[in-house]
Amino acid sequence: GQNIDQPTEMTATEGAIVQINCTYQTSGFNGLFWYQQHAGEAPTFLSYNVLDGLEEKGRFSSFLSRSKGYSYLLLKELQMKDSASYLCAVNLEDSWGKLQFGAGTQVVVTP
Amino acid sequence: SAVISQKPSRDICQRGTSLTIQCQVDSQVTMMFWYRQQPGQSLTLIATANQGSEATYESGFVIDKFPISRPNLTFSTLTVSNMSPEDSSIYLCSVGQSETQYFGPGTRLLVL
Numbered sequence: 682g683q684n685i686d687q688p689t690e691m692t693a694t695e696g697a698i699v700q701i702n703c704t705y706q707t708s709g710f711n712g713l714f715w716y717q718q719h720a721g722e723a724p725t726f727l728s729y730n731v732l733d734g735l736e737e738k739g740r741f742s743s744f745l746s747r748s749k750g751y752s753y754l755l756l757k758e759l760q761m762k763d764s765a766s767y768l769c770a771v772n773l774e775d776s777w778g779k780l781q782f783g784a785g786t787q788v789v790v791t792p
Numbered sequence: 793s794a795v796i797s798q799k800p801s802r803d804i805c806q807r808g809t810s811l812t813i814q815c816q817v818d819s820q821v822t823m824m825f826w827y828r829q830q831p832g833q834s835l836t837l838i839a840t841a842n843q844g845s846e847a848t849y850e851s852g853f854v855i856d857k858f859p860i861s862r863p864n865l866t867f868s869t870l871t872v873s874n875m876s877p878e879d880s881s882i883y884l885c886s887v888g889q890s891e892t893q894y895f896g897p898g899t900r901l902l903v904l
Contacts, residue, residue: 714893723884723895724835731891768834770893778825778888782834 683707685783687769692789693759701754701786703769714780715743715754716768724768727754756788764790794819794889796896804902805875812871813899815885820865825886826858827895835884841868875903 684706693699705713712731716724730736730745730752742755756763769783795818805811815824824841839860840848847860861869872879880903885896 712891716895723898726892726894729891729893770835772893778823778840778886778893779837780827780835780886780893782836784834 683771683773683781685769685771685781687767687783687786689784690787690789692791694791695759695761697759699756699759699788701756701767701769701788703752703754703783705750705752705769705771705783707771707773707781709773710747710771711774712772713743713745713752714768714770714772715741715752716770718766718768718785720765727767759790761790761792764788793892794821794887794894796885796887796894798883798885798896798899800899801897802900802902804904806904807876809875810871810873811875811901812869813883813885815868815870815896817866817885817887819889821887821889822865823888824862824868825888826860826868826870827884827886829882829884829898831880838870838883841870872901875901877903879903 687703715727718724728743735744740757745752766785766787768785770780773779797816799814826838827835829835837850838853841860841862843862859871882898882900884898
């Protein structure tokens, strides 16, 4: 089977940093996505990692270690609008789109 | 980035009826995908909509229950057939483009 694990919930203060970890054991691997999903809305693409290392995009960074089956999403300078669910998803095959999602991490940003 | 629209955005349906959901993309894409997100859950892939051939279904999903059409490279439909309350979910269309996977706004379905 496919296993993608991430914490259920994290709470952090406005202006702080939060790191969301994701570990995976899947039958295939062709990259890992992070999405943000606000309640009642569709997922919004944040990042894609296919090679080991850190990808930085403004306040958000994503890291991948393929040998360890591990990724994290780093959110810096947290804002209230960052309160959302963050979804880790593995692209299982060479072709695009067959994503296996983790259960999501609910991030709550407090004043 | 791809712009994806879905119709309807939401619906309330009676048990035993069927609903067809439309997905329109603003550019031609090779593959389109249909996902389901049940209440409080993460996303699950239903099927890949292939242009010019039958859809490819994931384990647990069958064509009789979720027939899919893909008449061209910008459009697809998903039908939820003979609905039951367990089909109450958000149904999302998705496309891949330039190392990014985009999702449509979703169709929120409530079956009574």
